[in-house]
Amino acid sequence: MATTAERKSAATEKTNLVEMSWDPITRIVGSLGIYTKIDWAQKKVVECHSTSSVFRGYSIFMKGKDPRDAHFITSRICGICGDNHATCSVYNQNMAYGVRPPHLGEWIINLGESAEYMFDHNIFQENLVGVDYCAKMVSETNPGVLELANRTEAPHAAEHGYRTVGDIMRSLNPLEGEFYREALQVSRSTREMFCLMEGRHVHPSTLYPGGVGTVATVQLFTDYLTRLMRYVEFMKRCVPMHDDLFDFFYEALPGYEQVGQRRVLLGCWGSLNDPEYCDFTYRNMEDWGRRMFVTPGVIVDGKLITTSLLDINLGIRILLGSSFYEDWAGKEKFVTHDPLGNPVDDRHPWNQHTIPRPQKRDFDDKYSWTMSPRWFDGTDHLALDTGGGPLARLWTTALAGLVDTGYVKSTGGSVLINLPKTATKPEVTFEWKIPRWSNAIERNRARTYFQAYSAAMALHFCEKALTEVRQGNTRTWEPFEVPEEGVSCGFTEAVRGILSHHMVIKGGKIANYHPYPPTPWNGSVRDSYGTPGPYEDAVQNTPIFEENSQENFKGIDIMRAVRSFDPCLPCGVHMYTGGGKVVEQLHTPHAFGSGV
Template identity: 70%
Template structure:
């Protein structure tokens, strides 16, 4: 829903427009802009969230063994990512290592989640902004050109023109839209085979899994994966054809959603050979992941070290509805390697809500805090983004060049993805190449490639799991005890990007717990240094290509940009009841004494 008001300005005439709520995922995200229609530019953008939920508040005092079950309820979309990350943090705190087969099972479940979530978001939510009906309403001249533009990969996906691709994504009627819904059911089944229930897993535990491994289990997964391959092999070239057309047909469109290349990835898919979860080994087992952790600044991969990534995390305020915690207790002063831990690190955060009226003109305006990464080289607090998850994962993995398992190979400037022969198509290789820009189109393009990446590497995980079954190594759980005092941190990739859980145990209970998913990294407001969050930064300064004028402006380029990050607000803000106030107490006349 968009609203508009005139805003006086000395240099130019600005129109204030708001989209609140941003729909399709969750209705608590608002985007407030000031637009110069004369110069076709978004001059200012602020990202707001209107709800607070507070898991970091009510996790205190809980049994740490319940942490993954509780935190999976943070979100109804990426709950399994939270459960997995919580288990990683608990494994570190308890000092345990999962049996290899358990790791392969978790990897297969998470691969299915990436396939499921990226597919349904890309094809049933993002592509509504690129479908025939939407383009007709916002850029009719572009649609006319699309009608006469041949699709370069028509021989693979079967769509003769670019307009045919757009029609395929029309909601409820487009064939790709409908097929994506069917594929979401298929990939959900794959997930449930490994993790028991979607989206709140019932078979994941610290120390392993409750999934019973058998040839039938992995065969059932494989049958569904083979069916999914035919879909993926059409999806990637169809995405490329459409996105390349936008670049060609609208010169300058690469500027839409473009921001400085500041990408973070915390890594995904543990390698059982290295994953002992010891903090002092975290650099090694982090680099052994099948998606490499790392941070890219201005195109340069500056670290792949999870210890360095952990030490650089800072939670800033500035425009959020919270009291500062600088006078609160420090839970962790040094990590297990002796490195000092900053007061603004998640291990030391104390969440103190301060509800107030939203002030978009120089005051506080969001329930989302402002995570930043401290770059020791420059002293800057970097507003990293996740590129919607897929862009950062592929970019870091490509530059690191550490992954090579046959089905996927990182080359130093690209990622090669090999998909085996399937029912409708021969073996195919796709190559995702590091792009020039971190922008709207490339965030969306990477998502299709990562669906292919997850499908390809799932074959490798299946091979490893079946090898354990053939050898009779069916161990999937390691016994453990909860220590009286410990700390732990888990690093993983939610579908939308970076995910970490930081845990402090005292007297056998949770003393502090902070989950940091991709949402606060991407949706953060301006921090205490005045740095805008990634949504704000990507929209602010955006060049407008929509043909509509101010009176019937839909803001399609703004919506495409925000949605390219895969926005979802439940992970960024959480429930809080406070002390409460009794307003009225009633007694039922039907409940008498002794009843």
């Protein structure tokens, strides 16, 4: 800790900072902006603010609606992961209505969600974030790295077919790269897989509370399985190829592990229910949650704090911090205690009121429409992130050691993924090992491994579904009644990470409904304690390895840090450098994490 004299000395030291911003970062919504201050002498980002310029208001217009419409409405929250919202809403409704779908209905939902993970992660990894590592981009930002890549033999060339790392980079070039084009074809077949199970992508037409309306036949699952096996063969090239690419960046740029690195604060709400155990009751939520095929959990500094969905639910807090909303203190409290008698906090989603207050953006006060979800561990409000989704999912599943299907096994320190023999490739086992860091490279690496994980789990689900059909258990839906009063929640993993829906029913209508997808967690703003959100935290202190001058700066290291979280398919960037404005700032030590 610095002495008083050292602090005074540091406070008088002036540093020239350059303001640079990227807004918008995504083409899909165009609402994410990253505003930074960069110390060019130190080649380091010293300050970052993440902004969202779009207000949606789903929690407002859900009030008074028929609860049975919840999944149809909330599916439209997103045009990319709408099925994840629909699924989470259906889980939420199952709890509210006290309905347990037939086993076959749940296997079909799992097959649909697995296909969505495969589809979305593939198109993002190869066609969007992969562009940040392609030869064209690297040649424009780090030509010296590309020269080294052209001379570096790829360790797994025999598995993926590219002799050098430079060849891998060229295969990722947009539109012309071989792997880039192949991935586009793969994404088509995975989308077809989803539609076979749930009728329509990305807003399911056969998904309901109580199960699905899908007509289950041997032919249906055979059609899914033929596409799945082609994807499995693709993954046998994809995993070793990305290992070679990402390992190369560590070797080529010593210190690159610091890009996008932050404290290991990971949240996973679990996904892919096991119908043998899942009854969707709140009283048994802790038990059936641990039976999920992706284990729920909270990881703090590498340690698994809990795997209980009950603890996870009760620990959620919605802080407003620097967001454009009015506090709801003093407003109606919908839920004082959960169904088990546990007290429910005023800042829990069950009790949230959304009161928008648009105003001029001010980085010293309010600057975004994104609130600050936090998880309260009894002492601190933790700014959890999802690691882009896969990093948290694999990390919690690995540590918990609860999953073992034959295709996938969690060992307590890693995850083993077994892929069977395919048309041209032998059986293979991949092992995802818990990394040393939570950073940009490891978020991206985990995304590749989780594609293989999803494929392996889909093989298991196909076997289970076919067994049900062959035994004559073809029922896929269970009837239900909507109660006059109720409180419920649903938990799953959207592609990008943690997703929960929280509902209160009064008079047979929705009295309060709050969905919390991964983007508010990852893209949250500084909370009421001064703690920055994960995007902000990951970019702050990120070193600059780009070889370009300030005038030609593209910000590739910053973009890799942000995109590693998969912020709703980022692909287009507009850059504004403030006309090269230089600001004078007193350099004062601070600790955002402690609220100072």
